[in-house]
Amino acid sequence: MINGVGREIPESIAGIKNIKPYINPFSYVPTGHLTGPAIKVNKPRSEKVLSSIEQAIDASGLKDGMTISFHHHFRNGDYVLNMVMGVIARKGIKDLTLAPSSLNTINEEIIPYMNQGVITAVETSGARGKLGQLLTSGQLSKPTIIRSHGGRARAIECGELHIDVAFIGAPACDTYGNINGVEGKSVCGSMGYAMVDAAYADKVVAITDHLVPYPLFPISIPQTQVDYIVPVEAIGDPKGIASGALRISKDPRELLIAQYATAAIEYSGYFKQDYSIQLGSGGASLAAARFLKEKMKKQGITASFGLGGVTAPFIEMLEEGLIKAVYDVQDFDIPSIESIKKNRNHQEMSASFYANPHNGGPIVNQLDVVILSATEVDVNFNVNVITDSNGVIMGAVGGHQDTAAGAALSIVVAPLLRGRLPMVIDQVHTVCTPGETVDIVVTERGVAVNPLRSDLKDNLKAANIPLMDIEELRNIAYEFAGKPDPIEVSERIAAVVEYRDGTLIDVIRTTV
Amino acid sequence: MKLRRTMMFVPGNNPGMLINAGIYGADTIIFDLEDSVALSEKDAARHLVYNAMKSINYPCEVAVRINHISTPFGYKDLETILAVKPDLIRLPKAETAADIKEIDELITAAEIKHGFLPGSINMMAAIETAKGIRNAYDIAAASPRMVALAIGGEDYLADIQTSRTKDGKEFFAGRGQLILAAKEAGIHAIDTVFGDVNNEEDFIAETTRIKEMGFDGKSVVNPRQINIVHEIYTPTEKEIDHAQRVIAAYEESLARKSGVVSLNGKMIDIPVVKRAQRTLAYANAVGKYKGGETL
Numbered sequence: 001m002i003n004g005v006g007r008e009i010p011e012s013i014a015g016i017k018n019i020k021p022y023i024n025p026f027s028y029v030p031t032g033h034l035t036g037p038a039i040k041v042n043k044p045r046s047e048k049v050l051s052s053i054e055q056a057i058d059a060s061g062l063k064d065g066m067t068i069s070f071h072h073h074f075r076n077g078d079y080v081l082n083m084v085m086g087v088i089a090r091k092g093i094k095d096l097t098l099a100p101s102s103l104n105t106i107n108e109e110i111i112p113y114m115n116q117g118v119i120t121a122v123e124t125s126g127a128r129g130k131l132g133q134l135l136t137s138g139q140l141s142k143p144t145i146i147r148s149h150g151g152r153a154r155a156i157e158c159g160e161l162h163i164d165v166a167f168i169g170a171p172a173c174d175t176y177g178n179i180n181g182v183e184g185k186s187v188c189g190s191m192g193y194a195m196v197d198a199a200y201a202d203k204v205v206a207i208t209d210h211l212v213p214y215p216l217f218p219i220s221i222p223q224t225q226v227d228y229i230v231p232v233e234a235i236g237d238p239k240g241i242a243s244g245a246l247r248i249s250k251d252p253r254e255l256l257i258a259q260y261a262t263a264a265i266e267y268s269g270y271f272k273q274d275y276s277i278q279l280g281s282g283g284a285s286l287a288a289a290r291f292l293k294e295k296m297k298k299q300g301i302t303a304s305f306g307l308g309g310v311t312a313p314f315i316e317m318l319e320e321g322l323i324k325a326v327y328d329v330q331d332f333d334i335p336s337i338e339s340i341k342k343n344r345n346h347q348e349m350s351a352s353f354y355a356n357p358h359n360g361g362p363i364v365n366q367l368d369v370v371i372l373s374a375t376e377v378d379v380n381f382n383v384n385v386i387t388d389s390n391g392v393i394m395g396a397v398g399g400h401q402d403t404a405a406g407a408a409l410s411i412v413v414a415p416l417l418r419g420r421l422p423m424v425i426d427q428v429h430t431v432c433t434p435g436e437t438v439d440i441v442v443t444e445r446g447v448a449v450n451p452l453r454s455d456l457k458d459n460l461k462a463a464n465i466p467l468m469d470i471e472e473l474r475n476i477a478y479e480f481a482g483k484p485d486p487i488e489v490s491e492r493i494a495a496v497v498e499y500r501d502g503t504l505i506d507v508i509r510t511t512v
Numbered sequence: 513m514k515l516r517r518t519m520m521f522v523p524g525n526n527p528g529m530l531i532n533a534g535i536y537g538a539d540t541i542i543f544d545l546e547d548s549v550a551l552s553e554k555d556a557a558r559h560l561v562y563n564a565m566k567s568i569n570y571p572c573e574v575a576v577r578i579n580h581i582s583t584p585f586g587y588k589d590l591e592t593i594l595a596v597k598p599d600l601i602r603l604p605k606a607e608t609a610a611d612i613k614e615i616d617e618l619i620t621a622a623e624i625k626h627g628f629l630p631g632s633i634n635m636m637a638a639i640e641t642a643k644g645i646r647n648a649y650d651i652a653a654a655s656p657r658m659v660a661l662a663i664g665g666e667d668y669l670a671d672i673q674t675s676r677t678k679d680g681k682e683f684f685a686g687r688g689q690l691i692l693a694a695k696e697a698g699i700h701a702i703d704t705v706f707g708d709v710n711n712e713e714d715f716i717a718e719t720t721r722i723k724e725m726g727f728d729g730k731s732v733v734n735p736r737q738i739n740i741v742h743e744i745y746t747p748t749e750k751e752i753d754h755a756q757r758v759i760a761a762y763e764e765s766l767a768r769k770s771g772v773v774s775l776n777g778k779m780i781d782i783p784v785v786k787r788a789q790r791t792l793a794y795a796n797a798v799g800k801y802k803g804g805e806t807l
Contacts, residue, residue, distance in 0.1 A: 250710075252735035253532060259739075417531070444535050464799075480531065480568075 005382055005431045007506045013493055015121065015142030018160075022503040025405045025437050030358055030502075035159030038202035040227065048177055049229045053087045053207065056228045057165075060203040062088070065095045066164035069201060071194035072102035072125075073169070073181065073330055077240020080169035080207050082109040083232065089118045097121040097142075099161055101152060101193035101351070102396050105129045106240065114140060123161055125149060126386055126396025136392045136494050138510040144393075144495035146386060146432075146508075149329065150355025150362060150402035151500040153196045157352060157359070160502060166201035168194045168226075169235045173208035174216035177226025181348075182218070182341035184210025186236040189331030189340045190310070191220040195350035198225040209235045220348055243333045248290050248313075249283035253444045257413050258287035260465045261442045265369055266295055267463035268440075268456055270409050275368040277323075278307040278403055279314065281332050282373040284413045289313035296322050307354070307367055309399065310336040310346075318346060327363055329354045329399075355402035357500050364399070364406025372400055374414040374441075376428045379470050381435030381450050383412055384428035386497065389421050391487035391511040393495065397432050401500045404437040409456070416443035422477030422484065424448075424470065429487055431506040432497055446473050488512045513797040515539045516660060516700050517729040517745045518738045519575065523548040524557035527564075534570040536735035537742070542575040545589050546604050554585050558592050565596040575600035575636070581614060590615065594622035599634060600659065605667065606637035607644045612654035619657065631657065636702070640664030641671040645686050648693030660700035662731060663690045668704075680718060691726045700728040709734045719744045747795045755788035755795075762788075 003009050003021035013019060020028065042048075050056050062068065068088075070081045081100060088096070094117050100107075102125040111134055113119050121142035127135050135144045147155060155161035168191075172183035179198075181191045186209055198204050198221045206221075211231040249255060261284065265271050277292070279285045290313060296302065306314050306323040312335040317323045325345045331337045340346045355362045375395060376384040383404075388394040404410040414423050424443065439456060441448045448470035449457040460467055489509035499505040520538035522529050524545045533541045543564070549557040561576060576598045579585035590601070603615060612635065619633050635657040639645055645668075652661050663686050669675055674682040687703070694701035703722040706715045719730055719741050730741050747755075761775040762785045773780040795801035 250736070252536060255736065256536060444532065 003504065005380070005434050005505060007431060009504045009507060010493070013143060013496065013507070016145070016496055020503040022434070022499045022505040025434060025499075028501045028503050030158065032158075034157050035162070035200065037200050037225075048227065049175055049211070049231065051230075053084055053230050053232070054091065056205045056230045057084075057087060057091060057093075059228055060165045060205060062093060062165050064093055067097040067099055067162060069163045069166045069197045070100040071168060071191070071197060072100060072104060073188040073191065073193065074186070074236040074241045076104045076106045077186075077237035078104060078106055078169065079234055079236050080167060081107050084167045084207070085110045085113050085118070089113045089116065094118055095120045097123060099123040099163060101125060101149065101197075102398070103127040103131050105131075107131060123147065123152075123155075125152065125398055126393065128394050132393035136387075136508060136510060138492045138494040143493050143507075146397055146495055146497045148355065148397045148401040148498075148500045149193065149351045149399045150357055150364065151397075151498050151502065153350070153352035153354075153356040154358045154500065155498075155502060156196050156200045157356065158502075163197055163201035165203045165205060166194075166197035167205050167207060168198060168221065170206040170208040170210075170221075171235070172210045172212060172216055173206045173229055174212050174214045174223075175229065176214045177206055177223040177229055178214075178216040178219045179206055179208075179221040179226065180216060180218055181220055182337065183212075183216075184208070186210070186234065186238060186241060187337050188236070188241050189337035190328040190348045192329030192349055192354060193351045195221060196352050203227050205230065207232055207235055209233060242331065242337055249287045251283060253415060254283040255287050256444045257284040257415065257442055258291055260444075260447050261288045261371055261411050261413050262291035262295065263463045263465045264411055264440050264442060264447060264460060265292065265409070267460050268369070268409050269459045270368045271295070271301065273301055274304040275301070276305045276307065276366060277303055278309070278367055278370040278407070279311070280371055280373050281309055281311050282413070285371050285373065286311060286313055288371055288413075289317070293317055293322060305366075307363060307403075310340070312336060315339045315346075318343065327354070355399055355406070355500070357402070357405070362402070362406065364402050367403060367407040369409045369411070370403040370407040371411045371413060372404060372433075374412045375423070377412060377414060377424050377438075377441050377470075378428045378435070379424070379426060379474055381438040381441065381470065382428050382431045383433040383435070383438055384430045385432050387430045387508060389484070389487075391429055391489060391508070393508065397497070401433045401437070404433045405500065409439050410437060411440045411442060412438050413442045416445045416473060416477050417481055420481050422474070422481040424473045424477050425484065426474065430497060430508055434499070434505065441470060441473070443473060445476055448473050513793050514659075515729070515797055516573070516702060518732050518741045519662070519702055519729060520732045520735065520738065521548065521577070521705065524561040525549050525553045527560060530560060530564040531568065534568065534572060536738050538572060538732065538735070538738050539729065540573040540575050540600065541570065542577050542602055542731075544577045545585070545593075546577050546579050554579070558585075558589055562592050562596055565593075565598065573599045575602050577602040577604060577638075580605050581611065587618075590618050590622070594619060594633065595626055597626070597628055597633065601633065601635050602662075603635065603637045604664065605640045605644070606651050607641055608647055609650040609654035612637060612651055612658065616655040616657055633657065634659045636660035636662060636700075638662040638664045639686075639690060640667035645689050648690055649696055652693050652697035652699055658697065658699055660702050660728070661690055661694040661697075662702035663687060663704050665704040665707075678714065680721065687722065687725060687727070695726065701726065703727045703730040705731045705733050706737070707733060709736060712740065716740060716744065742798070746798050746800055747791050751791055752795050752801055755791040758785060758788035759792065
């Protein structure tokens, strides 16, 4: 069947249940009730602290065929996933579904366990490098399920992704299982993605390198959700978890894209007192933060809230009073982690609060403006952020679908050419975010407004930016780089890309 | 009004930079075949620039800085580049009017050969020695193709045996003479590059200073410098407002057939009127003012 973005979705895919094709961003309305974790009992004065990961695995009852989860706040400094998988593999447990909130290059260490049948399925936001290649190869027995951060929270809460055991890397944990991300030697700041896992997994194991006497405060994940605690030497490499304050790009092309994106915001009609904003962590987004800050100061405008994925430029704006509050699902750098620890207006939130489309209202629904990056964009404004020019998984959906759908104005920034490759093309290889939810595409050579938003087009005429049709952008890109041949793929489906509501927006086939 | 507020150098041997050179809004881009290209890369750069100019439609004035015709590369540069009709040939290290005349003749021949409109390819010269400064007016007036004189940086300093200072004393004499020569010849005066790209503060100070001296623009080496220069060269709302009022007073005096122009009780001289006209024309050219309204 052909879905709402024109992609062929097979009626049945081995290993994927309940296939629903994507129709449009808000057409699917589920019914029924949320799921819940196994009932827990903890008697007075019982001990949660165990001496090894192996003991915790035994105590959790982990068996062949179950689903385990991890969170990716430690980014490329994460030790927990690799450490736990090593123990699981040694215990001979097989056929697991691995469901981390995302995968980083450091997790390549677990590839042997995929080859050995320890892990036979993956459900995550994305992957890079060798892990991306493996997931694209179709080698696992089930297709990988790619979900956005909001989509993952939804899948967990509605029972589509049932987690048997969640392993939670805990920068600080007390002896009764209260966890936060702001103390200890491996601080990561917000614990937003792990909050959903902790609330819905049947068993929750905290792995910590900073075990403290009871009680710990502040509490991000409460004792009521945590079954076992394992102290270890180190849960991550601080250098890989958070960078220092990211420097604003000096790449003139990125700066130009940022300048156009900022001008688009300024003239969009949304740039007014108490607007709200989310910026990505890419070079152009960070540069846009600087330009936006100057414009806000000049025009005396302050924002009601900032959302993210939080980086230092946001914190500067918070501290200077340009943003009233920051809502935070993940931190990228040290200034952000320090801020969430000390600033009451810097609020931790769960992935569900952030972006789950099927709850009483995620914060993305209140968002005015978001700047998002892209790998490829097509003339229908569909965006690919997951596969590269060879069709191989090399990125993550993250909050892309969620914020594009929620924000009143979604701006996608991308260079028109990367090396010898055009980035605005006829058809993206993989649709991650539907064009219907993308309002403006900004490149260094021109800015295209989605024809669905003729209101915006009128507003932007005064912005002194090179406005053009998206087809014109594609033509310029093709003029320089030629029209790329379509990537040759087989019939075999290596991964499915869910839209945030659980419908299928695209499939990723193995390349030939 | 032809603007040359920014003339951006782009190394001729860098394909990525050649492709993107036109997107940053410089008034002129200068593809460089001279100092930024190593001797072993001269041929490659010449052919890259030729092909870039042939295939890419740049939205601004395109200049090529050739090697001096006293080097083994200068004539080859001209032969190759003139075939793709640059807007402007920039000669480095100009010292005499004869240099200019010789290149002028070569350009004339190339225009005939390739069927270009006669006189359609302009020239400018960079003056980088004391001798060049002394001959600056002759150089500026040596050909009707000449549209600008620029003062070179390091070579000039080496020649007059000094070095860079924060407030630019070393360029005091050279800049002063170059301005006069260019203005007398009725062409643009372009200031030298400021290489410390990350030092925004001193760049702003220097650009402000040379604008006040009368320079029409500045050579830049990085796209990040373009907007800064353009901002400094944009008339302020106050300047535009004042210019409008001067013009209004002048027009009123014409209507009254009175030889005396006065604004707020003060007499206004004709040069003040001319300056006001120039301010409005300039504001119009930079897109800040149109049909009586400040944008």
